[in-house]
Every structure is written in structure tokens, then in C-alpha cells.
Amino acid sequence: MSDKTIIFFLAVVVCLLFLVVLYQRFIFGRGIQAKIKRMNKKLEEILETGSDEKVMVFTDNPVLMELGGQINRLLIDRQKIRADFKREEISSKKMLANISHDIKTPLTVILGYLEIMSLNHADNEMLKKVETKANQVMNLINQFFTLAKLESGDTNINLGKVNINEICRENILEFYDILLQKDFDVDLFIPETAIFVQGEKEALQRILYNLLSNVIRYGSDGKYLGVFLRQDKGNVYIDVVDKGKGIEQEFASNVFDRLYTMEDSRNREIQGNGLGLTIAKNLAKQLEGDIFLNSIPNVKTTFTVSLKKITY
Numbered sequence: 140m141s142d143k144t145i146i147f148f149l150a151v152v153v154c155l156l157f158l159v160v161l162y163q164r165f166i167f168g169r170g171i172q173a174k175i176k177r178m179n180k181k182l183e184e185i186l187e188t189g190s191d192e193k194v195m196v197f198t199d200n201p202v203l204m205e206l207g208g209q210i211n212r213l214l215i216d217r218q219k220i221r222a223d224f225k226r227e228e229i230s231s232k233k234m235l236a237n238i239s240h241d242i243k244t245p246l247t248v249i250l251g252y253l254e255i256m257s258l259n260h261a262d263n264e265m266l267k268k269v270e271t272k273a274n275q276v277m278n279l280i281n282q283f284f285t286l287a288k289l290e291s292g293d294t295n296i297n298l299g300k301v302n303i304n305e306i307c308r309e310n311i312l313e314f315y316d317i318l319l320q321k322d323f324d325v326d327l328f329i330p331e332t333a334i335f336v337q338g339e340k341e342a343l344q345r346i347l348y349n350l351l352s353n354v355i356r357y358g359s360d361g362k363y364l365g366v367f368l369r370q371d372k373g374n375v376y377i378d379v380v381d382k383g384k385g386i387e388q389e390f391a392s393n394v395f396d397r398l399y400t401m402e403d404s405r406n407r408e409i410q411g412n413g414l415g416l417t418i419a420k421n422l423a424k425q426l427e428g429d430i431f432l433n434s435i436p437n438v439k440t441t442f443t444v445s446l447k448k449i450t451y
Contacts, residue, residue, distance in 0.1 A: 174200075174203055175203070178194050178203075178206075178207065178210070181194050181195070182194055182210060185214065189221075191218055193211045193214060194207055194210050194211055194214070195207075246273065246276060246277050246280065247277070249273060250270070250273050250274065250277060253266070253269060253270040253273060254270070257270055279414075282414040282415070282418065283414065285418055286414055286417060286418050286421065289418065289421045289422065289425065296339050296342055296422075296425050296426065297339055298337050298338065298339060298426065298427070299337075299338070299339065300335050300336075300337070300449050301335065301336055301337075301338045301339065301340055301343060302333050302334070302335055303334050303335065303336045303338070303343065303368065303375055303377070303446065304329050304330065304331075304333055304334055304368065306340065306343045306344060306347060307329050307347065307366060307368055307377065308329060309344070310344060310347040310348055310351055311325070311327065311351075311366060313348070314351050314355070317355060318355070318364060321355070321359060321362070322362055323359075323362050323363060323364050324362060324363045324364070325363075325364050325365075325366075326363070326364070326365040326366075326367075326380075327365070327366050327367075328366070328367045328368060328369075329366070329368045330368060334368065334370055334375055334448070335448070335449040335450075336375045336446040336447060336448060336449060337426065337427065337428075337446065337447040337448075337449055338426045338428075338446060339426065342422045342425065342426060343426070343446075345418065345419070345422055346419045346422050346423055346430075346444060347377070347379075347444075349415040349416060349418060349419040350379040350416075350419060350430075350442050350444070351364070351366075351379065352415060353379075353415060353416060353442070354379060354381040354383075357381075357383060357384070358381030358382065358383030358384070358385075358440060359383060360383040360384055361381050361382030361383040361384075362382075363380070363381055363382040363383075364379075364380070364381060365378065365379070365380035365381075366378070366379055366380075367380070370448055371448075372448075373447070373448055374445055374446065374447060374448050375445075375446045375447075375448045376443055376444065376445055376446075377443070377444040377446075378441050378442075378443050379441070379442045379443075379444070380439060380440065380441045381439075381440050382437075382438065382439055382440075383437075383440065384436060384437060385434040385435060385436035385437055385438065385439070385440040386432065386434040386436065386440060387434075387436055388434075391432055391434060394416055394432060395416050395417055395420040395430070395432075396417065416430075419444075423444060423445070423446075426446060426447075427447055428444065428445045428446040428447060429444075429445045430442060430443065430444050430445070431443045431445065
């Protein structure tokens, strides 16, 4: 065999070895990329769902094993922070509920004495003003107490089958006189056929009472109230509509926040405490429903209560 043949043969062997190395590196690189993509997908899933899972790494690559270990350390720290925050949140809500309860007791006594004094001095304007302010404080404390109990999980709501038609009618009748006094146009659609939802009568009445009060307080410029009861296959919807000033889109997401009041709340005649809608939303959630807002300022504002339908 000639030298040229040997050199050619060796060159071919070297080229083949080089191609084999390149192929192995390519396959190795693709394998690493695939494992990193799987880790990334799992991590994204854990962060989106808030689960307590860990990122599993099936590899003998020491770098990937170390990376997986560090990611899981961060996930464990995140879980501890979330657990501590939840514990502190529940503790603070229970504390608020206890404080509200403790304040109610002496204030109830004060109101009792004020009532007795009012009976003995019926013409005392200053005494009447003090009694009015004390009642306002009591109402605010009651609202705080209700919300604190709801958020801390201390409120027992027994879900059952409730006729929502009757709840709607009862609440409209409760506001009939004030709507008449304020010259509201009232538009109602409540079917004659009974519609049943999953709920609790007292909670549903509280939700509707707060929504109707909100219309009278903030939507009175439009002189209009609409209450529409509708349903689909699985849910029941109550639309509470007004044609007042409405809510700008940038503030729409804030209306269910605690203590949030719109600009008109500075007007003493319509002043609210910013808890009514928060309580309504929280109660709806407790009933496994929700409340949504859709507002076109100075045209139409609609609060929609969504509830689970019962057909049996």
C-alpha cells in the first residue's frame, strides 16, 4: 500500500472521527436543551398554579442537577414566605374582628344612654347630633366586624337551595319608598317562574341590599334603577343597573377594594364607608359566585351577580 493511500485512509478516518464528535456534541446539546425546556415548563406551571410541587430533573449532568437543586431551594423559600404571610393575614383579620367586637360593647351602652337622654330631652338638638354620629360609628364598626369575620373565615354560611326571585322582590320593596321620593324610574325583569340558586338567604339579601344602596348613593344622578334576573344552563345572573356618573375604566378594578370610595363620597349627603361592595363581593365568593362591573360613565353602570343555578 502506497504512502498516498495510507495518508488518504488516515484522513478519512480523522474526518469520520471529527464528524462523530460533532454529532455527539449536537445530540448532547439537544438533550440538555430538551431537559432545560422541560424544567422551564414545569417551573412556569408551578408559578402559575401556586402549587407546592418541585422541579424534577432526571439527568446525570452535574450542572443540571445543581441548577435543579437551587430552583427547588427557591421554591421552598417561596412556600415558606407564602405560608407565613397567610398566617399573619389570618391573624390580623381575626384581631380586627376581635377589636371591632370589643368596641361594639361600650358603644352599645353609650347608645343606650343617649336614647334614654333623648327621651328626657326630646328638643335637644346637640343630643340628637351626638346620637346620629354614634349610630354612624356603630354602623361602621358593624361593617368592619362583618368584613373581618368573612375574611378570617369565621362566618358560617350554610349553602342551600334559595328562591332568588323572592330575594329580588323583597329587596326592591325595601327600597320602594326612597326610590319614589327620589323620582327614580324603576325597570324590573323578574320572571314569574321560580329560579333557584345555591346560596343563603341572609347573604343574598345583604349582597342585593349593598348593591341597591350603591345605586342610590352614587348613581342617583341618572334617576334610574334596573334589576334584571336572567339565567343560562348553569348560572343565574342579577344585573343591577343605573345611569349615573358611572366609574372610569382606570378605577373599575378598585371599587371592590376595602375602604375605596369614589370622588362623590366627599359629598356628605351620599357619603359611604367603602365597605359595602367589598362585603358584597366577599359574600358572593363565599356562595361560590362572583360580582362583575361594567361601566360606561354617564351612560350605564351594571353590577352583575353571578350565582350557581340549582335545577333539582
